[in-house]
Amino acid sequence: MTGHEHAHQPGWAGAPLLVALALAGLAYLLAVRRLHRTGRPWPVVRTALWLLGLGAAAAGVLIGSGSSFAVHMVGHVLLGMLGPLLLARAAPVTLALRALPAGRAKLLSRVLRSVPVALLTTPVVAALLSVGGLWLLYRTDLHAAAGHDPLLGLAVSTHVLLAGYLFTATLVGPDPVAHRADLGVRAAVLVLAVAAHNVLAKSFAAAPPAGLTEAEALAGGQLMYYLGAPVEIAVFVLLGREWARGDRRRARRSPVPQPGPAGELSR
Template sequence: MDHSGHGMTMDLPPFTLGRALEFSADPFFLIGCLLALALYGWGVMRLRGRGDSWPTHRIVLFTIGVLTVAVTMCTGLNDYGMVMFSVHMVQHMIISMLSPILLLLGAPVTLALRALPVAGRGNRKGPRELLLALLQSRYLRIITHPAFTIPLFIASLYGLYFTPLFDTLMGSKTGHIAMMVHFLLVGLVFFWPIMGVDPGPHRPGYIMRIMELFAGMPFHAFFGIALMMATQPMVQAYRHPPLSLGIDALSDQEAAGGIAWAFSEVPSVIVLIALVFQWYRSEQRVARRSDRAADRDGDKELAAYNAYLASLQTRGQ
């Protein structure tokens, strides 16, 4: 890998799906993925060890979410993403819009709150208390508020790709890793209050969550269209792709724009399905509580009526 010019260049054979999925680990993300799976597994085992249950579908969704990060950053996709704008855009869309949703559906914060040990005697704060303090902190209230998350979500596109910042980050491996971590974190804070699976500072109603979801998605589509309609390469890092790839920079940019435009629909569908399911289950719980309350009221009325009949019988005697 040669660090020259504005970006990182490397000679690669023409892109194929097989080459893109070959194992090519980035140590930072590989260790991070393994650590995430290990901590989540520890939490599940701790719960089950004391006789508590944890939904299997949560485990499956979290695991798939971690695997999407691993596929994005620990395969040939990451190598091709350094020299092909279209492949980089696939990485960006997965790690910022698909991985966060799957990870959040795994309810890792809820698992941590249930699994972490509480403070022992004489200790004011244990691991669980520290996590609760973070969840209730002013800092988290700010960074998960829609007034912050929606502009941040939009700025991660326009403020990055249409300024020299992108080329600066692509100029080093550390910068590239930092950019990908940023995409993942932005996706997590954007979708966290919308998904509403884990406790957090903000828990808006279902209608408001849907509105927050659709507030950011059109900007993704506009961004993709802007790339597709451009008449010259807009990102310096991908202006001169290696000759070994046999691609044209402008055509590759057009493909990147198409990916950004099309992918904005994917999280919308997944989140909407999840929200409708949560809404349905919430209504079912409310209905069951109402039925139980009605049953209790009915039992009281029946008991009062029986007592009234008994009193009439006593008077008659």
């Protein structure tokens, strides 16, 4: 059996996820409308990012069910990398906290501070769920099995999207988290995660995933590596911008040395 055969899933397999994405878009727009009605504007850019992210994720679901491993990998980048980055930058949690009634906003705030959510939003755990999940998917028979079982395929696609969102939001999302890790920790986790993702992509050439020919595995690995690179670079840039803003804030808080009597700088 070739990867061409086992990568294909019935067209309806991703329908529940597509419906969920459509509902997420509607919910976001309704929340923005509620804010505007109360005289509190919401950045148009964030709304655009949310809709673009949902569109990328939906395209990933549809493309990922394609009949070749290379096409599947295009879907992987859209569903698990680009879509999550755009969605995380749209700050949906901040929007919900502002748009929900006070009681529900407080409840959501308590959930965000809970131990399970705090654990999930640590960079190491988020990276293990995202990149570690990909190693499990492609270095076991799980990918081949998901191609035959629509429910398993739906579960895998949902995990890829949610884990990618969690990872990106933990590193560079503007939404509040229970305990935001230091920039140095987030940068180190990002470097290791990117390395693990790229090693996985390159490993396809040496050891094709179950059911794939060497040519199919090589083509898919190359797409995974090169199409994922721009998204990874964007996350690095966002971390760098945050680092630079922190340096500027520290510089403004630092006292400016004043010249002494003899023209020397006083401490």
